[in-house]
Amino acid sequence: MSDRLVGDLPVRDAASVAADIPADAALVVSGFGSVGYPKLVPLALADDERDLELTVVSGGSVGEEIDVALVEADAIARRYPYQARPPAREAVNDGRIEFHDRNISTLGDDVRFGHLVDADVAVVEALAVGPDWLIPTSSIGQTPAFVEAADELVVELNRSVPESVRQFHDIYRTELPPNREPIPLTDPGERIADDRITFDPEKLTAVVESDRRDQPYEFRDPTDDDQAIAANLGAFLETEVEDSPLFEDSLRIQFGVGSLGNALMGALGDADFGDRDLVYFGEVIQDGLLDLLDDGDLEAASATSLALSREGQDRLYEHADRYAEDIVLRPADVSNNPALIDRFGVVGVNSALEVDLFGHVNSTHVNGTYAMNGVGGSADFNRNAAIAVLALPSTAAGGDISRLVPMVPHTDHTEHDLDVIVTEQGVTDLRGNSPRETAAALIENCAHPDFRDALREYFDRGLDHGGHIPHDLETSLDWHTDR
Amino acid sequence: MSDRLVGDLPVRDAASVAADIPADAALVVSGFGSVGYPKLVPLALADDERDLELTVVSGGSVGEEIDVALVEADAIARRYPYQARPPAREAVNDGRIEFHDRNISTLGDDVRFGHLVDADVAVVEALAVGPDWLIPTSSIGQTPAFVEAADELVVELNRSVPESVRQFHDIYRTELPPNREPIPLTDPGERIADDRITFDPEKLTAVVESDRRDQPYEFRDPTDDDQAIAANLGAFLETEVEDSPLFEDSLRIQFGVGSLGNALMGALGDADFGDRDLVYFGEVIQDGLLDLLDDGDLEAASATSLALSREGQDRLYEHADRYAEDIVLRPADVSNNPALIDRFGVVGVNSALEVDLFGHVNSTHVNGTYAMNGVGGSADFNRNAAIAVLALPSTAAGGDISRLVPMVPHTDHTEHDLDVIVTEQGVTDLRGNSPRETAAALIENCAHPDFRDALREYFDRGLDHGGHIPHDLETSLDWHTDR
Numbered sequence: 020m021s022d023r024l025v026g027d028l029p030v031r032d033a034a035s036v037a038a039d040i041p042a043d044a045a046l047v048v049s050g051f052g053s054v055g056y057p058k059l060v061p062l063a064l065a066d067d068e069r070d071l072e073l074t075v076v077s078g079g080s081v082g083e084e085i086d087v088a089l090v091e092a093d094a095i096a097r098r099y100p101y102q103a104r105p106p107a108r109e110a111v112n113d114g115r116i117e118f119h120d121r122n123i124s125t126l127g128d129d130v131r132f133g134h135l136v137d138a139d140v141a142v143v144e145a146l147a148v149g150p151d152w153l154i155p156t157s158s159i160g161q162t163p164a165f166v167e168a169a170d171e172l173v174v175e176l177n178r179s180v181p182e183s184v185r186q187f188h189d190i191y192r193t194e195l196p197p198n199r200e201p202i203p204l205t206d207p208g209e210r211i212a213d214d215r216i217t218f219d220p221e222k223l224t225a226v227v228e229s230d231r232r233d234q235p236y237e238f239r240d241p242t243d244d245d246q247a248i249a250a251n252l253g254a255f256l257e258t259e260v261e262d263s264p265l266f267e268d269s270l271r272i273q274f275g276v277g278s279l280g281n282a283l284m285g286a287l288g289d290a291d292f293g294d295r296d297l298v299y300f301g302e303v304i305q306d307g308l309l310d311l312l313d314d315g316d317l318e319a320a321s322a323t324s325l326a327l328s329r330e331g332q333d334r335l336y337e338h339a340d341r342y343a344e345d346i347v348l349r350p351a352d353v354s355n356n357p358a359l360i361d362r363f364g365v366v367g368v369n370s371a372l373e374v375d376l377f378g379h380v381n382s383t384h385v386n387g388t389y390a391m392n393g394v395g396g397s398a399d400f401n402r403n404a405a406i407a408v409l410a411l412p413s414t415a416a417g418g419d420i421s422r423l424v425p426m427v428p429h430t431d432h433t434e435h436d437l438d439v440i441v442t443e444q445g446v447t448d449l450r451g452n453s454p455r456e457t458a459a460a461l462i463e464n465c466a467h468p469d470f471r472d473a474l475r476e477y478f479d480r481g482l483d484h485g486g487h488i489p490h491d492l493e494t495s496l497d498w499h500t501d502r
Numbered sequence: 503m504s505d506r507l508v509g510d511l512p513v514r515d516a517a518s519v520a521a522d523i524p525a526d527a528a529l530v531v532s533g534f535g536s537v538g539y540p541k542l543v544p545l546a547l548a549d550d551e552r553d554l555e556l557t558v559v560s561g562g563s564v565g566e567e568i569d570v571a572l573v574e575a576d577a578i579a580r581r582y583p584y585q586a587r588p589p590a591r592e593a594v595n596d597g598r599i600e601f602h603d604r605n606i607s608t609l610g611d612d613v614r615f616g617h618l619v620d621a622d623v624a625v626v627e628a629l630a631v632g633p634d635w636l637i638p639t640s641s642i643g644q645t646p647a648f649v650e651a652a653d654e655l656v657v658e659l660n661r662s663v664p665e666s667v668r669q670f671h672d673i674y675r676t677e678l679p680p681n682r683e684p685i686p687l688t689d690p691g692e693r694i695a696d697d698r699i700t701f702d703p704e705k706l707t708a709v710v711e712s713d714r715r716d717q718p719y720e721f722r723d724p725t726d727d728d729q730a731i732a733a734n735l736g737a738f739l740e741t742e743v744e745d746s747p748l749f750e751d752s753l754r755i756q757f758g759v760g761s762l763g764n765a766l767m768g769a770l771g772d773a774d775f776g777d778r779d780l781v782y783f784g785e786v787i788q789d790g791l792l793d794l795l796d797d798g799d800l801e802a803a804s805a806t807s808l809a810l811s812r813e814g815q816d817r818l819y820e821h822a823d824r825y826a827e828d829i830v831l832r833p834a835d836v837s838n839n840p841a842l843i844d845r846f847g848v849v850g851v852n853s854a855l856e857v858d859l860f861g862h863v864n865s866t867h868v869n870g871t872y873a874m875n876g877v878g879g880s881a882d883f884n885r886n887a888a889i890a891v892l893a894l895p896s897t898a899a900g901g902d903i904s905r906l907v908p909m910v911p912h913t914d915h916t917e918h919d920l921d922v923i924v925t926e927q928g929v930t931d932l933r934g935n936s937p938r939e940t941a942a943a944l945i946e947n948c949a950h951p952d953f954r955d956a957l958r959e960y961f962d963r964g965l966d967h968g969g970h971i972p973h974d975l976e977t978s979l980d981w982h983t984d985r
Contacts, residue, residue: 097934097936099934111970112968112969112970113968114936114938114965114968114972117935117936117938117939118936118970119933119934119935119936120917120918121918122918122919128888129933132746132747132748132888133745133746133747134746134888134889134921134933135933135934136934195747195748195847196748196754196844196845196846196847196888197689197748197751197752197754197845197846197847199844199845199846199847200845201684201685201686201841201845202684203684206680262616263615263616263617264615264616264678265615265678265679265680268680269680271679271680357840357841357844357885357886358684358840358841358844361679361682361840361841362679362680362682362683362684363679363680363682364678364679364680364682379912379913384969384970384971386969386975387909387971387973387975387978388964388967388968388969388970388971388972388973388975389969389970390969390970390971394916394918398885398916398918398919402840402881402885403840405611405615405617405679406617426870426911428909428973428975428978429862429971430862430913430916431916431918433877433881433913433914434603435603435604435605435877435881435914436605436881438617450602450612450617450618451580451582451602451618451619452600452602453580453597453600453601453602455597455600456600481871482597484871485595485596485597485871486595486867486869486871486872486873487594487595487601487867487871487872487873488867488870488871488873488912489597489871490870490871490911492869492870492871492911492979492982492983493983495870495911495979496975496978496979499975500975500976
């Protein structure tokens with residue numbers, strides 16, 4: 020491919036494109052894991068002098084051009100299903116933006132069905148575009164579903180992304196139910212489709228040329244807690260792969276987005292899984308995975324986003340041909356597909372804000388009220404994984420707050436789904452436990468020693484009341500109301 | 503098939519079989535929807551004079567021979583994943599039985615993987631048995647997975663179940679991950695397998711002959727509330743099938759187990775879906791479905807259990823040849839399979855104990871502590887349905903208690919999954935709503951008028967605190983602690 024802009028396309032500047040977008044339009048935008056999102060059209064909308072009341076739907080996390088600039092311009096009325104920048108978060112919590120928090124795996128369907136939003140304009144970043152096709156940049160996310168669902172299509176052609184990135188893409192699409200076929204993927208590393216999204220050429224109303232780079236993740240260095248969690252997780256997995264018939268030849272695994280997930284990925288190379296292949300089937304490629312690939316510890320990696328640091332991006336782009344032998348990027352409704360997570364028997368490893376004594380998990384709302392980012396794909400993996408692992412430090416705020424609490428004030432994942440909890444203190448295997456057994460084990464194995472007595476006191480009060488989940492309702496939320 | 507007992511099998515009496523079962527054995531038993539469970543061996547175990555500490559795992563709900571007799575004999579130490587009889591419930595809540603509550607769809611896998619229990623003996627009801635095969639009776643449930651996983655197999659050959667029941671069975675099996683193939687079902691009514699479960703003949707240690715009938719469900723007559731909920735649900739669905747591209751030719755639907763679900767099924771014949779076929783893809787066949795089939799309103803019905811009343815059983819058995827043209831019974835890991843629910847675009851309709859202002863649902867634990875039956879398949883359908891509907895009366899206890907509450911003290915289903923809430927008062931469509939919008943709509947549309955002022959007062963207090971989910975934590979559980 021010598022030219023990234025193929026055919027006689029309506030190339031326009033961002034300001035004129037923005038001016039044509041209705042003030043109350045529903046925009047569905049590319050982007051996932053902070054990369055691959057459109058930049059110039061959102062910035063132009065932020066500069067637009069009209070009173071905008073946009074609905075903005077992204078596949079996942081996007082950059083400041085959307086969740087800072089558009090928010091500060093007071094241009095977003097509704098936002099689905101994930102945001103990860105402070106100004107968007109503040110607006111969501113103040114009630115200035117109506118925010119609806121959905122699972123990643125089903126969001127594309129929600130938009131295609133027209134059940135969540137009537138999509139007016141898809142604004143999508145591409146590394147190449149033709150009259151009826153485009154090739155996404157550093158994430159696929161829900162872009163194929165959004166392009167299909169929207170009435171109009173605006174493409175931001177970004178020449179800062181190397182053309183070689185297209186080698187990672189495998190963009191399989193499903194029919195609408197009830198005639199939906201199973202996804203014919205038999206292995207996480209397999210390729211079953213093309214590198215491009217096709218569309219009705221009538222839809223393409225503008226191509227905006229861009230060379231503005233993503234604002235990707237910044238991962239902190241692994242902390243002592245991260246390393247202790249990684250060691251505990253590794254020891255658990257070493258035993259598990261020996262005991263379970265699921266792991267005779269390989270271990271398929273997913274890690275959540277963020278610094279802890281990144282650190283856990285990177286540390287997995289230290290565990291001893293015998294002759295077994297390690298295979299990643301998850302949502303994002305983070306820097307830790309590149310380390311595993313470089314060391315020959317990882318067989319293949321499937322995801323929907325190159326959620327790398329700037330250094331990770333540069334490293335990947337420089338050796339794209341080599342990495343593309345092992346890395347596949349898929350649409351988010353494939354990377355997070357419940358059926359595939361089940362069929363591959365994935366071990367899901369995700370973090371959270373806090374977990375209670377009985378295995379209920381709060382991923383999204385501080386004190387049950389204040390929204391952080393969104394549930395993302397954590398429920399897709401917790402719900403469908405062969406083994407769902409919650410990995411988190413036992414404390415927050417420099418040790419002042421316990422992440423193991425009497426009762427979570429908001430539940431994103433239930434005890435029906437979760438299998439194992441790992442902290443820097445140790446491991447609790449919940450499988451087959453009653454809630455009472457889980458509570459006793461969590462206090463002794465996973466809680467920070469500074470909080471064990473207080474947790475024991477709460478549990479004893481609960482036992483005085485009785486019940487299958489022996490809560491003392493009167494004091495169950497005291498740890499949250501006292502903050 | 504002229505003889506139900508084929509070959510030279512080890513026919514024995516129940517007492518001698520029971521005596522050979524180790525006192526701390528893990529038993530995996532047939533049964534789902536209160537039918538198809540073993541009866542004589544559990545009764546013999548209840549009469550056994552040893553101190554038994556059994557683990558008992560069933561596919562779903564079973565009868566008094568297990569969850570009353572064995573419980574009253576103090577013979578059960580652990581019970582998974584569902585119970586629905588008062589003595590078992592009391593023991594679970596008193597802490598005398600360790601109970602672990604899992605989703606239906608994955609329970610068979612949990613047992614096959616050895617992750618939940620190391621299954622010693624499968625005790626399984628059959629209508630016919632040979633040296634290496636058996637044909638289940640009135641439910642399939644997790645019996646195929648249990649027979650595969652257990653070291654030994656005991657079959658209760660029940661001649662009270664007509665041989666014609668085998669016509670309903672379609673027992674498809676999956677491989678273990680990571681080599682699991684997609685289930686090749688393209689339509690809820692299709693047949694893809696055989697009527698029998700095969701096993702290693704070395705496993706079969708006993709056949710016990712029985713003519714003891716199931717103790718099936720008793721459905722109450724529909725109440726005024728049931729009928730009002732059915733009318734509101736019907737009106738919602740009539741609009742939805744016109745608006746959504748999912749329902750051009752047909753509506754695929756599931757209803758939860760119980761009297762309300764049964765009433766909603768039966769009332770669906772009154773709704774006008776134009777030329778669309780109505781197809782049932784759920785967990786249980788209840789009496790209401792027979793009415794729809796008799797009236798020609800239902801194209802096909804797929805489930806895992808004939809959870810009928812005694813009258814329903816008699817009616818089905820009398821015309822089994824005719825009903826078997828439209829009714830298919832599958833293993834519970836097929837009937838509740840996430841991938842199939844997704845591929846068929848099922849509308850899931852389930853009930854619960856209560857729901858809070860922000861769309862979190864408590865299905866299982868009164869006051870967050872006291873276990874009722876178990877989550878059953880409700881999360882399988884809520885999580886994977888194209889549209890997840892919660893249908894429940896707005897009040898309980900003769901109107902004294904609101905089922906719409908400020909905060910649920912236990913969450914089985916989250917706002918990330920739920921789409922629509924229907925009470926006898928009206929309908930709230932949650933799709934695309936922020937939590938604040940959901941709360942306002944639920945109070946006005948779905949709450950009972952007697953409780954609207956109190957709910958408004960709570961919501962106002964929450965708004966004073968702010969946040970995406972504006973709770974007033976201090977008073978959030980007052981409605982439960984004041985009971």
